[in-house]
Amino acid sequence: QKEVEQNSGPLSVPEGAIASLNCTYSDRGSQSFFWYRQYSGKSPELIMSIYSNGDKEDGRFTAQLNKASQYVSLLIRDSQPSDSATYLCAVNKAGNQFYFGTGTSLTVIP
Amino acid sequence: DVKVTQSSRYLVKRTGEKVFLECVQDMDHENMFWYRQDPGLGLRLIYFSYDVKMKEKGDIPEGYSVSREKKERFSLILESASTNQTSMYLCASSLRRNEQFFGPGTRLTVL
Numbered sequence: 001q002k003e004v005e006q007n008s009g010p011l012s013v014p015e016g017a018i019a020s021l022n023c024t025y026s027d028r029g030s031q032s033f034f035w036y037r038q039y040s041g042k043s044p045e046l047i048m049s050i051y052s053n054g055d056k057e058d059g060r061f062t063a064q065l066n067k068a069s070q071y072v073s074l075l076i077r078d079s080q081p082s083d084s085a086t087y088l089c090a091v092n093k094a095g096n097q098f099y100f101g102t103g104t105s106l107t108v109i110p
Numbered sequence: 111d112v113k114v115t116q117s118s119r120y121l122v123k124r125t126g127e128k129v130f131l132e133c134v135q136d137m138d139h140e141n142m143f144w145y146r147q148d149p150g151l152g153l154r155l156i157y158f159s160y161d162v163k164m165k166e167k168g169d170i171p172e173g174y175s176v177s178r179e180k181k182e183r184f185s186l187i188l189e190s191a192s193t194n195q196t197s198m199y200l201c202a203s204s205l206r207r208n209e210q211f212f213g214p215g216t217r218l219t220v221l
Contacts, residue, residue, distance in 0.1 A: 032208070032209075034209050034210075042214070042215070043200055043212040043213060043214050043215045044153075044200070044212050045212070046209050046210075046211065049208075049209050088152075088153070090210070097155065097158065097166075097168075098143075098155075098204075098210055100152055100153040101152065102150070102151070102152035103152060
Protein backbone atom coordinates (compact mmCIF):
# COMPACT_ATOMS: atom_id res chain seq x y z
CA GLN A 1 0.00 0.00 0.00
CA LYS A 2 1.31 3.40 -0.93
CA GLU A 3 1.80 5.97 1.80
CA VAL A 4 -0.12 8.61 -0.15
CA GLU A 5 -2.58 7.98 -2.95
CA GLN A 6 -4.10 10.37 -5.41
CA ASN A 7 -6.28 9.91 -8.45
CA SER A 8 -3.92 10.65 -11.33
CA GLY A 9 -6.70 12.18 -13.42
CA PRO A 10 -6.70 13.95 -15.70
CA LEU A 11 -9.37 16.10 -14.15
CA SER A 12 -11.01 18.66 -16.41
CA VAL A 13 -13.25 21.46 -15.21
CA PRO A 14 -14.69 24.48 -17.00
CA GLU A 15 -13.41 27.93 -16.13
CA GLY A 16 -15.22 29.32 -13.09
CA ALA A 17 -16.15 25.89 -11.68
CA ILE A 18 -14.92 24.27 -8.46
CA ALA A 19 -12.10 21.76 -8.85
CA SER A 20 -11.94 19.08 -6.17
CA LEU A 21 -8.72 17.14 -5.65
CA ASN A 22 -8.50 14.23 -3.24
CA CYS A 23 -5.78 12.40 -1.39
CA THR A 24 -5.72 9.50 1.08
CA TYR A 25 -2.87 8.43 3.31
CA SER A 26 -2.10 5.17 5.04
CA ASP A 27 -0.45 6.11 8.34
CA ARG A 28 -2.73 7.32 11.13
CA GLY A 29 0.29 8.87 12.80
CA SER A 30 0.67 11.42 10.02
CA GLN A 31 0.78 14.92 11.40
CA SER A 32 1.25 17.47 8.65
CA PHE A 33 -0.37 17.71 5.24
CA PHE A 34 0.52 19.81 2.24
CA TRP A 35 -0.65 20.60 -1.26
CA TYR A 36 1.82 21.56 -3.97
CA ARG A 37 1.18 22.81 -7.48
CA GLN A 38 3.58 21.85 -10.26
CA TYR A 39 3.50 23.36 -13.70
CA SER A 40 4.96 21.33 -16.54
CA GLY A 41 8.76 21.50 -16.49
CA LYS A 42 8.84 23.40 -13.20
CA SER A 43 9.43 22.40 -9.59
CA PRO A 44 6.63 21.94 -7.03
CA GLU A 45 5.37 25.08 -5.35
CA LEU A 46 3.67 24.98 -1.94
CA ILE A 47 0.10 26.30 -1.99
CA MET A 48 -1.47 25.03 1.25
CA SER A 49 -0.53 23.37 4.50
CA ILE A 50 -2.97 21.95 7.06
CA TYR A 51 -2.27 20.41 10.44
CA SER A 52 -5.64 19.90 12.19
CA ASN A 53 -9.03 18.52 11.28
CA GLY A 54 -11.38 20.80 9.41
CA ASP A 55 -11.09 23.37 6.68
CA LYS A 56 -8.43 25.94 5.98
CA GLU A 57 -9.07 28.65 3.43
CA ASP A 58 -6.59 30.80 1.54
CA GLY A 59 -8.06 32.89 -1.23
CA ARG A 60 -9.63 30.59 -3.80
CA PHE A 61 -8.08 27.51 -2.18
CA THR A 62 -9.56 25.44 0.65
CA ALA A 63 -7.81 22.47 2.18
CA GLN A 64 -9.90 19.96 4.11
CA LEU A 65 -8.50 17.38 6.52
CA ASN A 66 -10.33 14.41 8.03
CA LYS A 67 -7.91 12.39 10.13
CA ALA A 68 -10.50 9.77 11.08
CA SER A 69 -10.99 8.93 7.40
CA GLN A 70 -7.31 9.58 6.56
CA TYR A 71 -8.36 11.92 3.84
CA VAL A 72 -7.22 15.34 2.72
CA SER A 73 -8.66 17.36 -0.13
CA LEU A 74 -8.09 20.61 -1.98
CA LEU A 75 -10.90 22.70 -3.42
CA ILE A 76 -10.16 25.38 -5.97
CA ARG A 77 -13.02 27.82 -6.40
CA ASP A 78 -13.56 29.93 -9.52
CA SER A 79 -11.02 27.82 -11.39
CA GLN A 80 -8.87 29.68 -13.89
CA PRO A 81 -6.88 28.37 -16.89
CA SER A 82 -3.75 29.36 -14.95
CA ASP A 83 -4.70 26.71 -12.36
CA SER A 84 -4.00 24.00 -14.96
CA ALA A 85 -1.15 22.02 -13.43
CA THR A 86 -0.38 18.84 -11.53
CA TYR A 87 -1.29 18.96 -7.85
CA LEU A 88 0.78 16.93 -5.41
CA CYS A 89 -0.40 15.88 -1.99
CA ALA A 90 2.32 15.43 0.66
CA VAL A 91 2.19 13.97 4.14
CA ASN A 92 4.70 14.18 6.97
CA LYS A 93 4.77 11.50 9.63
CA ALA A 94 6.55 11.62 12.95
CA GLY A 95 10.02 11.97 11.47
CA ASN A 96 11.53 14.39 9.01
CA GLN A 97 10.54 12.50 5.90
CA PHE A 98 7.78 13.52 3.57
CA TYR A 99 5.70 11.23 1.41
CA PHE A 100 4.31 12.53 -1.86
CA GLY A 101 1.48 11.27 -3.97
CA THR A 102 2.04 10.89 -7.69
CA GLY A 103 -0.14 13.91 -8.39
CA THR A 104 -3.44 14.76 -10.07
CA SER A 105 -3.36 16.55 -13.41
CA LEU A 106 -5.92 19.37 -13.59
CA THR A 107 -7.00 21.11 -16.78
CA VAL A 108 -9.24 24.18 -16.61
CA ILE A 109 -11.03 24.67 -19.89
CA PRO A 110 -11.68 28.29 -20.91
CA ASP B 111 11.27 34.49 0.76
CA VAL B 112 12.79 31.06 1.08
CA LYS B 113 15.29 30.50 -1.61
CA VAL B 114 16.63 27.15 -2.72
CA THR B 115 19.04 27.24 -5.62
CA GLN B 116 20.50 24.44 -7.69
CA SER B 117 23.77 24.65 -9.57
CA SER B 118 22.42 23.89 -13.05
CA ARG B 119 19.05 23.87 -14.79
CA TYR B 120 20.18 21.56 -17.55
CA LEU B 121 23.11 19.16 -17.61
CA VAL B 122 24.30 16.67 -20.21
CA LYS B 123 26.84 14.05 -19.20
CA ARG B 124 28.28 10.88 -20.65
CA THR B 125 27.94 7.39 -19.23
CA GLY B 126 30.56 6.71 -16.59
CA GLU B 127 31.21 10.36 -15.73
CA LYS B 128 31.13 11.54 -12.13
CA VAL B 129 28.38 14.12 -11.71
CA PHE B 130 27.95 16.68 -8.96
CA LEU B 131 24.63 18.41 -8.33
CA GLU B 132 24.70 21.18 -5.78
CA CYS B 133 21.91 22.72 -3.75
CA VAL B 134 22.04 25.78 -1.52
CA GLN B 135 19.32 27.16 0.75
CA ASP B 136 19.38 30.49 2.53
CA MET B 137 16.81 29.93 5.29
CA ASP B 138 18.91 28.10 7.89
CA HIS B 139 16.81 24.94 7.45
CA GLU B 140 18.00 21.81 9.19
CA ASN B 141 16.56 19.38 6.71
CA MET B 142 17.55 18.99 3.09
CA PHE B 143 16.37 16.45 0.54
CA TRP B 144 17.22 15.14 -2.91
CA TYR B 145 14.49 13.68 -5.12
CA ARG B 146 14.26 12.53 -8.65
CA GLN B 147 11.08 12.86 -10.62
CA ASP B 148 10.16 10.71 -13.58
CA PRO B 149 6.91 10.59 -15.57
CA GLY B 150 4.40 8.25 -13.97
CA LEU B 151 6.62 7.59 -10.94
CA GLY B 152 6.23 10.83 -9.07
CA LEU B 153 8.81 12.17 -6.65
CA ARG B 154 11.17 9.56 -5.29
CA LEU B 155 13.44 10.33 -2.36
CA ILE B 156 17.11 9.58 -2.93
CA TYR B 157 18.74 10.90 0.26
CA PHE B 158 17.99 13.37 2.98
CA SER B 159 19.95 15.10 5.71
CA TYR B 160 18.71 16.49 9.00
CA ASP B 161 21.98 18.05 10.13
CA VAL B 162 25.47 18.85 8.96
CA LYS B 163 27.43 15.69 8.13
CA MET B 164 24.31 13.59 8.71
CA LYS B 165 22.62 11.67 5.92
CA GLU B 166 19.87 9.11 5.59
CA LYS B 167 19.02 6.89 2.67
CA GLY B 168 15.71 7.42 0.99
CA ASP B 169 13.84 5.02 -1.23
CA ILE B 170 16.31 4.84 -4.13
CA PRO B 171 19.87 5.57 -2.91
CA GLU B 172 21.63 3.07 -5.19
CA GLY B 173 24.10 4.75 -7.51
CA TYR B 174 24.07 8.01 -5.55
CA SER B 175 25.91 9.53 -2.63
CA VAL B 176 25.56 12.85 -0.83
CA SER B 177 27.61 15.32 1.10
CA ARG B 178 26.60 17.94 3.62
CA GLU B 179 29.64 19.78 4.94
CA LYS B 180 27.78 23.02 5.64
CA LYS B 181 24.23 23.56 6.81
CA GLU B 182 23.20 25.51 3.74
CA ARG B 183 24.65 23.17 1.12
CA PHE B 184 23.66 19.64 0.16
CA SER B 185 25.36 17.91 -2.76
CA LEU B 186 24.23 14.89 -4.73
CA ILE B 187 26.93 12.82 -6.40
CA LEU B 188 26.51 10.28 -9.16
CA GLU B 189 29.69 8.26 -8.90
CA SER B 190 29.42 6.77 -12.39
CA ALA B 191 26.50 8.14 -14.34
CA SER B 192 24.30 5.72 -16.23
CA THR B 193 21.54 6.30 -18.76
CA ASN B 194 18.87 5.21 -16.28
CA GLN B 195 19.83 8.20 -14.14
CA THR B 196 18.50 10.57 -16.78
CA SER B 197 15.85 12.45 -14.84
CA MET B 198 14.73 15.69 -13.22
CA TYR B 199 16.54 16.14 -9.91
CA LEU B 200 14.90 18.28 -7.27
CA CYS B 201 16.41 19.58 -4.07
CA ALA B 202 14.25 20.71 -1.16
CA SER B 203 14.73 22.06 2.34
CA SER B 204 12.50 22.30 5.39
CA LEU B 205 12.49 23.52 8.96
CA ARG B 206 11.84 20.51 11.17
CA ARG B 207 8.54 18.89 10.08
CA ASN B 208 7.25 21.91 8.27
CA GLU B 209 6.68 22.36 4.60
CA GLN B 210 9.42 21.62 2.11
CA PHE B 211 10.58 24.27 -0.33
CA PHE B 212 11.94 23.17 -3.67
CA GLY B 213 14.70 24.44 -5.87
CA PRO B 214 14.11 24.94 -9.61
CA GLY B 215 15.37 21.46 -10.49
CA THR B 216 18.16 20.11 -12.67
CA ARG B 217 17.24 18.19 -15.78
CA LEU B 218 20.08 15.70 -16.22
CA THR B 219 20.58 13.77 -19.43
CA VAL B 220 23.11 10.93 -19.48
CA LEU B 221 24.17 9.86 -22.95
